[in-house]
Amino acid sequence: MKPYAIFLIGSAGSGKSTIGKRLATEYNFCYLDKDMVCNIFTGMLLEAKGYSPHERDGNPFYSEVVMDAEYTTLLHIANDNLQLGRSVVLDAPFLGYFSKRDYIRQLTAKYGWEHVTPFVLEVHVDFDVLKQRMAARGLQRDQWKIDHWQTFVEGIQSKRCLWEEIEIISFDNSPEEFELSRLQKLLPFSG
Template identity: 30%
Template sequence: MTASEDSVPALPAPADPSGDNAADRLIKRTLLKVTGHPAKAEADTLLNGVIDAWRRHQGRNSSKPTLILVAGYAGSGKTEFSRFLSYLTSWTLLDKDTLTRPLVERLLVSLGGDPDDRHTELYLHEVRPLEYRCLMETAFDNLSAGTSAILSAPFIAELADPNWVSHLINRCDAEDVDVAVVWVRCDAASMREHIELRGDPRDAWKLQNWEAYAGTLNTETHPSAAHIVVDNRLGTAIALVHQAHETLNRILAGLELH
C-alpha cells in the first residue's frame, strides 16, 4: 500500500497563501515523487521536517533538531539531493569528503599508502572508520546546539550494521533529535557516467577496474535499517529536484516583487 499526498499528516497553513502555499505544495509534491510516496512513519520525519524548516527559513514555525543521513553508492546523486534538502531547510550540510578529505589523504601518505586509495585494507580498516567518526561527531556538535544536519556519505557498511544503527537511534533519542535515513538508488551505468564527469582522482581505481568494482554493487538492495528511497535511476530524481529548485526560486522572486 502506498501513500498519496493527501495521506501525509496535515501541516499548519502558512501565513501568506499567495506564494507560500505554492512553495509548500511544490516541495511536498517533489519529495513524494522522488521517494515513491512512502507510507512508512519515517517518511513523515523527512517531509514534515523539511517543510517546517522551509517555513522557519522564511520566518515561520520552529522544530526540534533533525538528523538526515543521505546514503548511497559513489555517483548515485547523494550530493545533489543533500544540497537540495539544505537549500530547502538551511540545515547544516556535512559532506564526508569535504569534511575529512585533506586529512584522509595526508594520513594515507603517512601510513605509506596512496592518497587517492579508497579500496585497500589500509583505507577500509585504518582510515575509513575515522572519517565516519569525524562526520558523526561534527553532526552531533551541531545537533547539540539546536542546529539540524544533513550528512552526505555512502554509509554502506554502517547502515548494514544493526549495532551501528541501534547506537545512532539511541543517541538521537537521548538527545531529543529526529532522525531519517535516505537511500539514493541508482543504476550502475548512470553512476559510472557521473563518476566520469566529476573527474576526481579518488575514482581512478573504480574506473580502471569498473567491472570488478561494479560487481561489488548491489543496486537492487537497500539498507536493512528503516529508510526512505530516492529512486535516481537514469538521473530521474535529481532532474526533478533541479526543476523544483528553479521553480522555487521563481516563486520566491515573485513574492519579493509584491
C-alpha cells in the same frame, strides 16, 4: 520541532552531494560532506603509510584504521549541530556500516539523540548513468571504480542498508535533471 539527522547514502556519482546541498539550502539545514570534512587528513594519513592519498577502495589500512576516524569525526560535528536543534544532512556512503543492524540505536545511545528524528535517504541511479557521471566528473578517487567496474557494481549490489529502527526512503536520481519537487513528496518534513 525535533531536528532531523538525514543519512544521505548512495554510490559515488549518484548525486548525493547535489541532493544534499539542495536540501540544506531549501530547509536551512547543516550540510556535512564526509569528503570535505575528512579528505585532507585522510590523504595525509594514507601518504604517511606509503599509499596514494586517493587509495581507499581495497586498501586494508583505510578500511581498518582510517574509515572509522572519518565517520567518527563526521558524526561528532553532526552531533554538535543536532544538540543545537539544527537538522543535519550527512552526505557519506556509510557502506562499511550497513550490516550493523543496531547502528542507529548505538548512535542514539552514544550521542543522546532521543530528541532527534533520523532517517535514511538512499539515492540510487541506473548503473549505465552512474558510469557516465563518474567518467564525466573525472575525479582521481573514482578511477579504481571505473577500472574495476563490474567488481564495483557487484559491491554496491551486495551491500544493503540493514539498519533497524529507522525509516529508509529510496530516491531514483537517474533522470538527467534533479527535481526537488519529486523528492519533497517523499520527505517527512516537507508535508
